[in-house]
Amino acid sequence: MxxxxxxxxxxxxxxxxxxxxxxxxxxxxxxxxxxxxxxxxxxxxxxxxxxxxxxxxxxxxxxxxxxxxxxxxxxxxxxxxxxxxxxxxxxxxxxxxxxxxxxxxxxxxxxxxxxxxxxxxxxxxxxxxxKYRGELEVVVTSAAPLPKDASAKLEAILKQSQAAQQAKTVKVTNKVNPSVLGGIVVDFGDKSIDLSVSSRVNKLNNILQQSV
Structure with a gap:
């Protein structure tokens, strides 16, 4: 089938x-x-x-x-x-x-x-x-693996969000992508929070190109 x-x-x-x-x-x-x-x-x-x-x-x-x-x-x-x-x-x-x-x-x-x-x-x-299990999967992408204490603090903050409170459980996964350079990118549901260094660099490049 x-x-x-x-x-x-x-x-x-x-x-x-x-x-x-x-x-x-x-x-x-x-x-x-x-x-x-x-x-x-x-x-x-x-x-x-x-x-x-x-x-x-x-x-x-x-x-x-x-x-x-x-x-x-x-x-x-x-x-x-x-x-x-x-x-x-x-x-x-x-x-x-x-x-x-x-x-x-x-x-x-x-x-x-x-x-x-x-x-x-x-x-x-x-x-x-x-979704079937009522889980909210949060993917945190960083340039290097997050330290355990930082990961625990971040998970605690995420669990206080409105989206997390509506879910039965919250599952946080740390993905490593060197291209983000530094900072983190947080993806959950249909939302994405980009706090990466690469994002700031791209914004700076755009500003510089517009000012030339």
């Missing part, structure tokens, strides 16, 4: 590069619907598997190169996916086979030449699961 939904969604959308986020969202929605239709337990299992897969890809240069290479043959893609699933199976406390839903997702992404969309698909899926 998931395979047919994914194929239909991908075929009905524009495949231009600028529509990449839209394509990823279609896969995310199809995956979420298929997993939840099975049971909340399956939804949890799929999320756990995707977290393990995402971690493996981020920490393994060969897997990251594999995911981002659209020119591989069908055999090479099959071999690469087998490695991805193997690492996901071994990531848990007890080794369990990866679910058919997760395997079908990557099989269809591979078939459609869309393995590079996997990170966006996983991110979109996690957002849908968070």
């Amino acid at each position: 998931l395979s047919s939904v994914l194929r239909t969604s991908a075929a009905s959308s524009s495949l231009g590069r600028r529509a990449a986020s839209t394509i990823a969202l279609k896969y995310s929605n199809a995956l979420y619907s298929a997993a939840l239709a099975k049971s909340p337990q399956v939804l949890n299992k799929v999320q756990t598997e995707l977290a393990a897969i995402s971690k493996s890809i981020n920490e393994t240069p060969d897997l990251k190169a594999f995911i981002s290479n659209p020119t591989l043959s069908a055999n090479d893609r099959a071999t690469g996916l087998a490695t991805v699933f193997s690492k996901a199976e071994g990531a848990g406390a007890k080794k369990e086979p990866v679910s058919d839903i997760t395997k079908n997702l990557f099989a269809v992404l591979s078939e459609n030449g869309r393995l590079g969309e996997a990170p966006g698909v996983i991110e979109g899926f996690n957002e849908l699961v968070s």
Whole structure:
């Protein structure tokens, strides 16, 4: 069922590069619907598997190169996916086979030449699961990992916000992106607070260019 939904969604959308986020969202929605239709337990299992897969890809240069290479043959893609699933199976406390839903997702992404969309698909899926659970996911992006005390203070402040008070739980994630230079960027729901140094530098550049 998931395979047919994914194929239909991908075929009905524009495949231009600028529509990449839209394509990823279609896969995310199809995956979420298929997993939840099975049971909340399956939804949890799929999320756990995707977290393990995402971690493996981020920490393994060969897997990251594999995911981002659209020119591989069908055999090479099959071999690469087998490695991805193997690492996901071994990531848990007890080794369990990866679910058919997760395997079908990557099989269809591979078939459609869309393995590079996997990170966006996983991110979109996690957002849908968070909404289902009544969670508010707050992503704090910084140039370097935040110190524990700073992270704790920031989390306490965020939990006092109106948006957080309307949620059952608040989940704060710290992402590292050296391009922000310093400061932080806070994303939650449909809002974004940019307190980064890079943002200030860009504003200064714009002012200087206008004054020339």
